């Protein structure tokens with residue numbers, strides 16, 4: 789049953805959240821690393837582990853089609869702040885995520901795309917300026 793593996797993933801992510809907590813106070817991480825931790829802390833990873841989408845598998849947070857639909861970070865801010873009605877994607881207010889936290893989460897989301905191009909084996913290798921792929925792998 790697929791649902792069990794999803795539950796197992798969710799459970800291990802919860803454990804991860806707790807184990808990351810102490811490191812969260814450290815301030816010298818890169819924006820991407822901080823974004824990754826926030827992504828877990830803000831529960832995004834529960835539905836989007838590694839940028840996947842457990843509820844709506846076509847709406848992953850990485851890859852060329854995602855990059856095409858969200859060319860600007862402002863578009864990402866909009867979908868995360870407003871959520872998507874009746875889909876399970878919640879809205880995240882400024883009380884839940886400050887603007888700077890959201891920026892770091894977006895840096896993390898953007899960092900997923902270059903790696904995902906390999907795993908999907910997609911021949912598309914457009915690299916829009918807005919993507920600015922990070923040099924290091926996570």
Ligand code: HEC
Nearest residue numbers: 830831832835843844847848867868872875876877878880
């Ligand atoms: C309870 C599950 C859930 C949580 C928690 C969640 N999301 Fe989502 N998210 C979804 C679903 C479902 C969609 C697909 C919405 C749709 O059908 O357009 C989505 C869509 C998105 C999209 C647009 C993807 C696309 O391809 O159009 C982004 C970006 C996104 N989520 C980011 C986040 C971030 C960042 C967080 C945490 C701050 C988060 N989500 C938390 C379920 C979730």
